[in-house]
Amino acid sequence: MVGGGLTAGCGPSSKPAGSASPATAGQSAQALPSASESTAASPEASPTGSASASPSASASTSATPSRTATATASAAPTRTPSTPARTSAAAAPAAIPGPGYDSSADAQKQIDAALRAAKSDGRMVLLDFGANWCGNCKAADKVFAQSQTAAILGASYHLVKIDIGGDSSANSALLRKYSPSGGTYKMPVLVVVSPSGTVRTDTHATGNPALTPEGINSFLRQWAS
Incomplete structure (x- = not known):
């Protein structure tokens, strides 16, 4: 099959598998009478002195905790979260396209948007070059739709x-850009690209993983970071 000047083959189909105490400070402020003062004082003066001194000591005691609490509150440092901002974005899974290939889509804009998102959240970009008539591509789509694989992807x-199954020269140029070794391309061609735009692996050069949950999940985990 010749598409956009490129030779693409689907290859044999792989069968997909299933699925300090304030009181002390206040009390120390109260002076004790000397021995001579105690001897000279009349018996009636002692209760009066004791009564007048007690409120003063009590007021001192009660005022100290308030000042301490205020100082403690004002001195307490304000804590700021140390979690990176991108963690909240990474917590939500990325959207996964449905099965098949949209021949009318602007693939370059989609790739640019994916790379911008990758720079924000640290994920990789997975480019899947294929065709709607390709049995192997359909087998891979069935695996992508399974819960465990979808979780890894997201x-x-x-x-x-x-889509490289039609006559889009723009999409053919993208395939050559990300998988430049040329020759006959066995679909799907899976290319993992870092957030900086560097190709990390290209299955046209290395060979596709088994198009089963085990094979694709192993491939996705290997290149996820």
């Missing part, structure tokens, strides 16, 4: 599906 990748 947590670690921004998936972009690019």
Whole structure:
């Protein structure tokens, strides 16, 4: 099959599997009478002196905790969260395109948007070059839709599906850009790109993983970070 000047083959289909105490400070302020003062004082003066001194000591005691509490509150440091801002974005899984390839989509804009998102949340970008008539691509789509695989994709990748089964020269140029070794491309061609835009792996050069949950999940985990 010749698409946009490129030779693309689907290859044999792989069968997908299932699925300090304030009181002390106040009391120390109260002076004790000397021995000579105690001897000279009349018996009636002692209760009066005791009564007048007690409120003063009590007021001193009660005022101290208030000042201490105020000082403690004002001295307490304000804590700021240390969690990176991107963690909240990474917590929500990335959207996963449905099965098949949209021949009318602007693949370059989709890739640019995926790379911007990757720079924000640290995920990888997974480019899936394929065709709607390709049996192997359909097998891979069935695996992508399974819960465990979808969870890995959503947590670690921004998936972009690019149609190379038609006559789009723009999409063919994108394939050559990200998988430049040329020759006959066995679909799907899976390319993992870092947030900076660097190609990390290209299955056209390395060979596709088994198009089963075990094979694809292992591939996705290997290149997720």
